[in-house]
Amino acid sequence: MAKLRPTISDVARQAGVSKGLVSFALNDRPGVAAGTRLRILEVANEMGWRPSLRARSLSTDRAFALGLVIARDPDIMSGDPFFPAFIAGVETALAPVGQSLVLSMVQSEEAEISSYRQLAAHGRVDGVILSDLRRDDPRIALVSELGLRAITLGHPDAASPFPAISVDDSPGIRAAVAHLADLGHERIAHVAGPSRMLHGIRRSNSFASVLRERGLVDTLVVETDFTAADGARATRELLALADRPTAIVYSNDVMAIAGLGVAQRSGFEVPRDLSITGFDGSDVGAHIYPSLTTVTTAVQDWGRQAAELLLRVIAGEDSDDIELAPAQLLVRESSAPPETNTTTTTAP
Amino acid sequence: MAKLRPTISDVARQAGVSKGLVSFALNDRPGVAAGTRLRILEVANEMGWRPSLRARSLSTDRAFALGLVIARDPDIMSGDPFFPAFIAGVETALAPVGQSLVLSMVQSEEAEISSYRQLAAHGRVDGVILSDLRRDDPRIALVSELGLRAITLGHPDAASPFPAISVDDSPGIRAAVAHLADLGHERIAHVAGPSRMLHGIRRSNSFASVLRERGLVDTLVVETDFTAADGARATRELLALADRPTAIVYSNDVMAIAGLGVAQRSGFEVPRDLSITGFDGSDVGAHIYPSLTTVTTAVQDWGRQAAELLLRVIAGEDSDDIELAPAQLLVRESSAPPETNTTTTTAP
DNA sequence: TAGGTTGTCTAAACCGGTTCAGTTCGGGAG
DNA sequence: CTCCCGAACTGAACCGGTTTAGACAACCTA
Structure with missing residues (x-):
């Protein structure tokens, strides 16, 4: 016979007080005599009482959960x-405080919007983490209109009522390009992410600005949708150019690996004939041949701090924007000086 | 001033009936005159009434959510x-019925256990999906003791109160090995997953049994933890053997890609000097050079059907085990006949 | 000693649904 | 014309917490 879990009324009866007082005692609120509080806690503990999240949710109008809607193709x-x-990091912040992550993975913009609507309508979460910001991102207005709390990963391109927690990609991209330029590359291409995504734009801008500073060509840019297939396509296009690049900076590791495949298949030897760099260092990039020079960030930490920030926002505490340690270049084998039979650069 | 969302009492008042009757009407239960029901639905719709998930949760003792606890290292x-x-598939089943997925990613067995305990104690979910089954998996007893409903991905190695939804790996592995044997390979190695995981064991067994049937060596097996790093390590060990294998079957694509890297780095040309196959076809495997022969399953469909099955279990409907279409071999470029002129190739 | 203040506690309302016992009413059978 | 029955509906309890108004006693002050 399974004995039902005790309720707050059971605790009250057992302790000989009213359930209201038990509630006060358990929530550490003033107005309870020290001795009584102790006795109540003791009784509650002894009976194995656990608060009912559902009842608490109903009466306090909170969900004790955060939401993350990912709008990306599984590919x-x-x-x-x-x-x-990122999610692993979020978890480390949520678990200790008894909160949960509600995850939704959608594959179209309509599904994304209805996903946020459902989360709000059902009161499923107290706040959401907005990732993969886009230009004129409709989610910011939507989410605030729905009355959800939120934070953004990165700064949006318009005024936003939500704090942002960001990692500056620029130093990483700049370091990658500078690294290649220092090696002597003059025609450096960029296989960019979708231009509707802000981090894609930012990376592209950083890319272009370093090149301009150094007086190098900054027009070798191909936009992609971030998939391996599109990374391969972009690489084929670049390598087919009459004046092909000698180095390619990719916006993620998957495309860089696919690009490496294309290059090798076409008979180019990396890094002798072509240098490549990735982004957002993946585990596998370290083990391919040649291993991938890439730009890394402390993603798990980002996740943890994002969750902590959102919890503070929900709690109504002051919460300013957070700027995390910038992305860093990790030089491995896939980048080297270009073949030297090309024209030599003159030192400034 | 924002008007508060209407409650069931508001609808009742507006329609001139009791809130009990509104509840009946909205839940399509008998005992409501057709005309009345229509009027109530109309009023509710007009007022924009949405049921409060929290209130419903409290009174019906259900969460309207499923849980997934992933115990893997982010690497x-x-x-x-x-x-x-898989998660994308789950989502396609949940979204239409207004349910959600609560996801938890943990990195230790204690964290995993306490994660299930929290989900149950908080009544956060009505059921969980048990993935990555292990031998003598403690979660089965734990979860059933906690009173959660559940389904397992694959058949556990002991009696289980939960239905299983499985994809048979064997045909895929057997096809991969047969493919290599048919090409003429005689020394085929296996870079296996952790032996504590059932699917790892099953794949290893299938691997060994085909080899025995064909009278080939079945002892070239290295266990790994599924990471790229460990896949690389296993490959180095195998290639260092005096009588090295001419083909390697990997238990996942990431390790296969890492293995390819190791082989190329050691001067082996794939597939001329070494054939390799992966498992659980990843997008990127199609774009590396040489492209990866692998074994694929319809994972998204698996996710959708798993969620649907669990929903049926929760609803108390009959729910038998489900056997999905078996894994299939996808032959690409990384497998070819072994070199016939030399019995042993020496590493440069 | 009266009056006010403070601290401790109780009772009841409340959150927004579901469910159940019981009341009302109309129609068919006898 | 009754009587009975089932359909339609009401009112209230219930889920398990939180919160507020107010009761009561002890203590302090004038």
């Missing part, structure tokens, strides 16, 4: 190291 | 195509 997700690490 | 997750696709 893109499949090789991407970002979300697993 | 392993990062290149693995399984969970993103």
Whole structure:
């Protein structure tokens, strides 16, 4: 015979007080005599009482959960190291405080919107983490209109009522390009992410600005949808150019690996004939041949701090924007000086 | 001023009936006159009434959510195509019925156990999906003791109160090995997953049994933890053998890609000097050079059907085990006949 | 000693649904 | 014309917490 879990009324009866007082005692609120509080806690503990999240949810109008809606094709997700690490980080912040993560993975913009609507309508979460910001991102207005709390991963391109927690990609991209330029590359291409995504734009801008600073060509840019297939396509296009690049900076590791495949298949030897760099260092990039020079960020930490920030927002505490340690270049084998039979550069 | 969302009492008042009757009407239960029901639905719709999930949760003792606890290191997750696709599939089953997925990613067995305990104690979910089954998996007893409903991905190695939804790996593995044997390979190795995981064991067994049937060596097996790093390590060990294998069957694509890297780095040309096959076809495997022969399953469909099965279990409907279409071999470029002129190739 | 203040506690309302016992009413059978 | 029955509906309890108004006693002050 399974004995039902005790309720707050059971505790009250057992302790000989009213259930209201038990509630006060258990929530550490003033107005309870020290001795009584102790006795109540003791009785509750002894009876194995656990608060009912549902009852608490109903009466306090909170969900004790955060939401994350990922709008990406599973194909893109499949090789991407970002979300697993990010979610693992979120978890480390939530578990200790008894909160949960409600995850939704959608594959179209309509599904994305209805996903946020459902989360809000059902009161499923107290706040959401907005990732993969886009230009004029409709989610910001939507989410605030729905009355959800939120934070953004990165700064949106318009005014936003939500705090942002960001990792500056620029130093990483700049370091990658500078690294290649320092090696002597003059025609450096960029296989960019979708231009509707802000981090894609930012990376592209950083890319272009370093090149301009150095007086190098900054027009070798191909936009992609972040998939391996599109990374391969972009690489084929670049390598087919009459004046092909000698180095390619990719916006993620998956595309870089696919690009490496294309290059090798076409008879180019990397890094002798072509240098490549990735982004958002994946585990596998370290083990391919040649190993992939890439740009890494502390994603798991990002996840943890994002969750902590959102919890503070929900609690109504002051919460300013957070700027995390910038992305860092990790030089491995896939980058080297270009073949030297090309024209030599003159030192400034 | 924002008007508060209407409650069932508001609808009742507006329609001139009791709130009990509104509840009956909205839940399509008998005992409501057709005309009245229509009027109530009309009023509710007009007022924009949405049921409060929290109130419903409290009174019906249900969560309207499913749980998934993933106990893997983010490093392993990062290149693995399984969970993103699986979760996307789950979502397609949940969204239409207004349910949600509560996801938890943990990195230790204690954290895993306490994660299930929290989900149950908080009544956060009505059931859980048990993935990555292990031998003598403690979660089966735990989860049933906690009173959660559940389904397992694959058949556990002991009696289980939960239905299983499985994809038979054997045909895929057997096809991969047969493919290699048919090409003429005689020394075929296996880079296996952790032996504590049932699917790892099953794949190893299938591997060994085909080899025995064909009278080939079945002892070239190295166990790994599924990471790229460990896949690389296993490959180095195998290639260092005096009588090295001419083909390697990997238990996932990430390790196969890492293995390819190791082989190429050691001067082996794939597939001329060494054939390799992966498992759980990832997007990127199609774009490396040489492209990866692998074994694929319809993971997204698996996710959708798993969620649907669990929903049936929760609803108390009959729910038998489900056997999905078996894994299939996808032959690409990384497998070819062994070199016939030399029995042993020496590493440069 | 009266009056006010403070601290401790109780009772009841409340969150927004579901469910059940019981009341009302109309129609068919006898 | 009754009587009975089932369909339609009401009112209230219930889920398990939180919160507020108010009761009561002890203590302090004038």
